[in-house]
Amino acid sequence: MQLIFDGKRIDGRSLDELREVKMWAGILNKADGSGYIEWGKNKVIAAVYGPREVIPRHETDPYKAVVRARYLMAPFSSLEEHGRQGPNRRSIEISKVVREVFENVIIAESYPKTAIDIFIEILEGHGSTRCVGINAASLALVAAGIPLRDIPVAISAGKIDGVIAVDMIKEEDNFGQSDMAMAVAPNSGDVLLLQMDGKLTREEVARAFDLIYGAAKEAYAKQVAALKALYAPQKEEIEEAEREGERPEETFGRSEPSPPAPAPSEAEGAGGFGYA
């Protein structure tokens, strides 16, 4: 199947262009934090519960929160066949690598003996669902008030008709020559997730990385905007308090120093990032 016509992809995009993206945070009531993203035709919802008690008990870590993640595709999420309910091998692997993204950024020492549960549901899937899922889960974690070092952003890239392009739709996933998913921490540029299959030369790998980092900036800006929109009303609350002669920290909570932090473990290799 030909995927590029006159320099344009089958959905009209150029090689370095992201699909149309809309993001919302805090759209669910019960969850501690939630995010919903429409990314092209993808519809992905994520929720976070926690910090909460660990069940089953034996999974508790006395020194930090345990992070758990579940990625699932809804049975009605595909254009074609009806999917089976529940996890399959692919979703189990994705759940693992997604969890590892968030284990990197969550400051788990803040909440020992608790669990932070991340649920990602692909309601409608149209290529690069694990990346959209990660982006939605990032929104949910921030909305839940879980302490994070950074907000992970995930973007896909691939090779279609011999050239490298960013943000793969389903047809490009299926009929292209290579597929890559990457999640990065925007402030450091560190790679938190990287999966690839297909055939790429080293130059093509470098080109894919370039496109991904470029697009990540754009996606990150959208995440930040969605989160700030959620809390913009609170900003006015603070300003009102200031007008009434109160100081925000009196009104909204303490800004006393947090309890003494456990010494950053050298084995963490976190390179100087500690907990305060």
Place this chain on the structure above:
Amino acid sequence: MARIVVPGELLSQKQLRARGTYSSRDGTRSAVIGLYNETDEKFVPLKGSYIPMAGDRIVSVVTEEKVIGYGADIFSPYKALLPSRMTRLRLSPGEVIEAEIVEVSEVKDVILGRPRTLKEGRVAFISPMKVPRAIGKQNSMLQLIQTGTGCEVVIGRNGVVWVKGQREQLAIDALMKIEREAHIAGLTDRMQAWLAEQSGKR
């Protein structure tokens, strides 16, 4: 002026050691979404679960009687214990108490003390972030609700609220209204007017 910051943003090149931030190689970064005032370098978290701290007075529910004391739910990720040595009261599961957090260990074991029972009345929940607003400067908002509803109102630092008196539902409605509308200017005056109006109705 304060601006909204998201996790990972660099706040200052100094080590601020503030709640909701973390120390990075290049200074202090936010760990949660919050408001940061660059001028006086103050960070206020906008969201988070209630983290128990010694000195807080909270409202909790007794969950079980143990050999060493009473287990209590403080509606945070952490359970609390009211040791026998801290009280003469005889309590049973389901009872509501106001107590002080006497101690929080490094692994977040919470010890309660100086309890008093809150009999009858009703319990409601607001966001822990809104508690200071609901209490008001020098208890001003709290007193407003009490006089406007004829109720005794106890607001725990953990966001758990207990009301008892003539118009318990009205008191709870008032607290919900504060939680919802805190960001709109003129809250105190508005609450005053609203309570007067509501009292007239019922």
Place this chain on the structure above:
Amino acid sequence: MITDELRRDTVLGFLKEGKRLSGRAFDEYRPIVVEKDVITSAEGSARVRLGNTQALVGVKVDLSTPFRDKPDEGTLTVGASLLPLASPTFEPGPPDENAIELARVVDRGIRSAEAIDLKALKIDEERVWGIFADIYALDHDGNLIDASALATVAALDNLKMPKYVDEQVVRETAMTLPLREKPVTFTFAKIGDSILFDPDYAEEVAMEARFTVAVGDEYVYAMQKAGRGSFTRKEITDLIDAAFAKRKELLRYL
């Protein structure tokens, strides 16, 4: 486990001195032994020893139906079992996320390389040959991925192909199916600021992040980063280069 914690401190202590517990260089692989055709009931098999790590792969070729979207191709399925006898940390039960990841990463390298000509496996309009490779981890002293990948490629090379005659599968034939391409897989462990090739068990316990890459002469076929740690972009690029540089060394065993 307590011993794991002790070992981690030891590993870290050695790394600070620029050394590995085992005395190996940072870019050195353990001794490799590859034995083929070890399971006569299988159409292909191989056992690989990578230091003290052992992986056995058995391949069966069976009648199958093609995938709906690829009606002219045979199928390749890779499974993995982390047998309880291989490590005190493996529990009996269905494949967990680690076993699933292992199988899928090995699969990706081989599939991307198009090592098997799947079109040659078509029998007729309804039937194709299905190739089923099962990885059996027998002894876990680290880096089961590379050991398993090596064993899988070795086992798949020159499969004894059955015939389909008169609606019967005939297994005693002289036909073999050579591989078109032999991907080689390399796994690296990041511990603190050090990156080690071919981590052993103690190093895997201590590591924060892992990077696996499967390469041919010219192409990268598969990549998988795992673990809660991270890599910089430069580290990934350097490791890909290192894999290409080391490929010939491991190809000798295939």
